[in-house]
Amino acid sequence: MKLSELGESAFLEQLQARFPQSDRVPVGIGDDAAAVSVPAGEHILLTVDALVEGTHFTRKTVPPRFLGRKAVAASASDIAAMGGDSLSALLSLIVKADLEVETLWQIIEGAAERAAELGMTLVGGNVSASEGPLVVSVTVVGTTIKTRCLRRDGARPGDGIYVSGRIGASACGLELLRKGAVLSSAGGLVVPESLRDGPIGLAEPCIRAHIDPRPRLALGRQLNERRLATACIDISDGLSVDLTRLCRASKVGARIDERALPIDPGVLAWERAWAHDATAVALSGGEDYELLFAARRETEVEALRDESDVLVTKIGELYEADGPRGCIELSRRDGTVHPLAAAGWDHFRRD
Amino acid sequence: MKLSELGESAFLEQLQARFPQSDRVPVGIGDDAAAVSVPAGEHILLTVDALVEGTHFTRKTVPPRFLGRKAVAASASDIAAMGGDSLSALLSLIVKADLEVETLWQIIEGAAERAAELGMTLVGGNVSASEGPLVVSVTVVGTTIKTRCLRRDGARPGDGIYVSGRIGASACGLELLRKGAVLSSAGGLVVPESLRDGPIGLAEPCIRAHIDPRPRLALGRQLNERRLATACIDISDGLSVDLTRLCRASKVGARIDERALPIDPGVLAWERAWAHDATAVALSGGEDYELLFAARRETEVEALRDESDVLVTKIGELYEADGPRGCIELSRRDGTVHPLAAAGWDHFRRD
Numbered sequence: 274m275k276l277s278e279l280g281e282s283a284f285l286e287q288l289q290a291r292f293p294q295s296d297r298v299p300v301g302i303g304d305d306a307a308a309v310s311v312p313a314g315e316h317i318l319l320t321v322d323a324l325v326e327g328t329h330f331t332r333k334t335v336p337p338r339f340l341g342r343k344a345v346a347a348s349a350s351d352i353a354a355m356g357g358d359s360l361s362a363l364l365s366l367i368v369k370a371d372l373e374v375e376t377l378w379q380i381i382e383g384a385a386e387r388a389a390e391l392g393m394t395l396v397g398g399n400v401s402a403s404e405g406p407l408v409v410s411v412t413v414v415g416t417t418i419k420t421r422c423l424r425r426d427g428a429r430p431g432d433g434i435y436v437s438g439r440i441g442a443s444a445c446g447l448e449l450l451r452k453g454a455v456l457s458s459a460g461g462l463v464v465p466e467s468l469r470d471g472p473i474g475l476a477e478p479c480i481r482a483h484i485d486p487r488p489r490l491a492l493g494r495q496l497n498e499r500r501l502a503t504a505c506i507d508i509s510d511g512l513s514v515d516l517t518r519l520c521r522a523s524k525v526g527a528r529i530d531e532r533a534l535p536i537d538p539g540v541l542a543w544e545r546a547w548a549h550d551a552t553a554v555a556l557s558g559g560e561d562y563e564l565l566f567a568a569r570r571e572t573e574v575e576a577l578r579d580e581s582d583v584l585v586t587k588i589g590e591l592y593e594a595d596g597p598r599g600c601i602e603l604s605r606r607d608g609t610v611h612p613l614a615a616a617g618w619d620h621f622r623r624d
Numbered sequence: 625m626k627l628s629e630l631g632e633s634a635f636l637e638q639l640q641a642r643f644p645q646s647d648r649v650p651v652g653i654g655d656d657a658a659a660v661s662v663p664a665g666e667h668i669l670l671t672v673d674a675l676v677e678g679t680h681f682t683r684k685t686v687p688p689r690f691l692g693r694k695a696v697a698a699s700a701s702d703i704a705a706m707g708g709d710s711l712s713a714l715l716s717l718i719v720k721a722d723l724e725v726e727t728l729w730q731i732i733e734g735a736a737e738r739a740a741e742l743g744m745t746l747v748g749g750n751v752s753a754s755e756g757p758l759v760v761s762v763t764v765v766g767t768t769i770k771t772r773c774l775r776r777d778g779a780r781p782g783d784g785i786y787v788s789g790r791i792g793a794s795a796c797g798l799e800l801l802r803k804g805a806v807l808s809s810a811g812g813l814v815v816p817e818s819l820r821d822g823p824i825g826l827a828e829p830c831i832r833a834h835i836d837p838r839p840r841l842a843l844g845r846q847l848n849e850r851r852l853a854t855a856c857i858d859i860s861d862g863l864s865v866d867l868t869r870l871c872r873a874s875k876v877g878a879r880i881d882e883r884a885l886p887i888d889p890g891v892l893a894w895e896r897a898w899a900h901d902a903t904a905v906a907l908s909g910g911e912d913y914e915l916l917f918a919a920r921r922e923t924e925v926e927a928l929r930d931e932s933d934v935l936v937t938k939i940g941e942l943y944e945a946d947g948p949r950g951c952i953e954l955s956r957r958d959g960t961v962h963p964l965a966a967a968g969w970d971h972f973r974r975d
Contacts, residue, residue: 306671320657405756
């Protein structure tokens, strides 16, 4: 059935039946606004992010349930980058009136399940009709830790620069999806003839990294609680772009060591098969949703890494800024040092 | 200059220069998330609403600055309907890459100025590119009063049903805009030949009601603080639709008195000129952003009305629900009583 046949009132009734009021949330889905209790004395953290069809995804690359999951994860990643606890999510959908109601429900259920996995409640939202592309937008509310959060502007020359997880996987996964790889709803990977000679075993983790990213909430929280990070940002638009942002905010320069970059093995294998530069993909690919942070107390960062199940890698150091706009450099495998352009995702630029 | 020529990084730098960090907000625009302090002991209220080009507005009906203002006001109206205080706003824009940067700024400045007028700070947001229609989406965070808020589900049989302000003006204003009336940026009204025989003096307030609605925050807050309203909702989708929602949530029926309806004088005059039924427009027009509430203590509601500068009118009473879905009726001028269909804005229905 299409949404235009069901009608808004009937849809809202289904929604309320699916999400009845609970004790955890004073007022949830179904009133003019949701009411949420906040831990005493903490500030709230607020962020909103949108996935737009044709810009961030296509029906081919991200199935509806994962759209809901990814939109929630992407916004939660901003809370991770602030070192906060995630609390509540609002889901705002812009859909065509002839959308199948079943598809709408898959997006909503995906968002609700991912919110729950990340310790949040989906407390409300909005659905509007449009003749244009599908938009899945999520507002996430988080809370600070003892009113503290991790900002972008606290890094100092001499700090090490660290990244969590492995980078480049999401961009590689997107390329695999564009080339026709499909992750079936049952979970199995189907690849077209043209990809069968490649390192198939390394494809699925890259595709999963793209369609179902894992925001680093626990790591961000620990970095904040232990006062380890002097500055932090999540890598959503590409490491080089986001590092440039952190450096400009902190008024420092950075030098990254190519040999230290924790490039995902799938990226190394597939990008080699495609004769691409794996380092370039890792630095500018975007959508990794890993944390990039500056820290001075190296042994404490190593201790945190050893305690947690998340890889944390030192990839370079921060320097006095060489001019007002900061400067980031890449020290390559061959020993040469090059200025690193802030290449990556620009929402508007058309090159 | 177009956004695609400026680029995202340059735009974000302009944004940070325009909205520097302030003492009021621990972390504002320019980091991964905003940090906002919340009054001790209160719950937060959360709501999101979107204005979609082609669905809720066209370039012809709402100029960019008023788009920003209206999107903020529409979301703030949900906080008014909860009887809360408005605190912070996030602005999420979906725009074409070839949008003029000047237009984008008009939307943002409109949102920021309306937020400030309503006691809020614009603390963050998001801009994404799309090939589709412009979307202006606003998340508003409010706070409860002593952890209390006004819900939809507390009304009881015997309560009076009240509405603030005058109704139907927004729908009439929209019709005037569609017929070619233009409110110039200098504020003057320009009407086409075809409208010049109508009651011109009553046109501008209707157009203003449509493009620059006034959410009833002070009234909602008083209704909550004085524990006057047993249930409350804002009229965004039309009085008959929103009354039906309140009645279903509260499991009551309602009878509305046509003679009591505070129909805007512009509606009476223009709709008569167009040979439309002014009552039907007032009941189903939508976007009035007035408060519709149930209350029992009539003299106290009258006292509140007399103290405030907002008209408050008793338009009917609530009854035992006649069946599980509630029922609303209209007592007409001629003394007959008719069931009132929940006609109004349905985002998806195509009739």
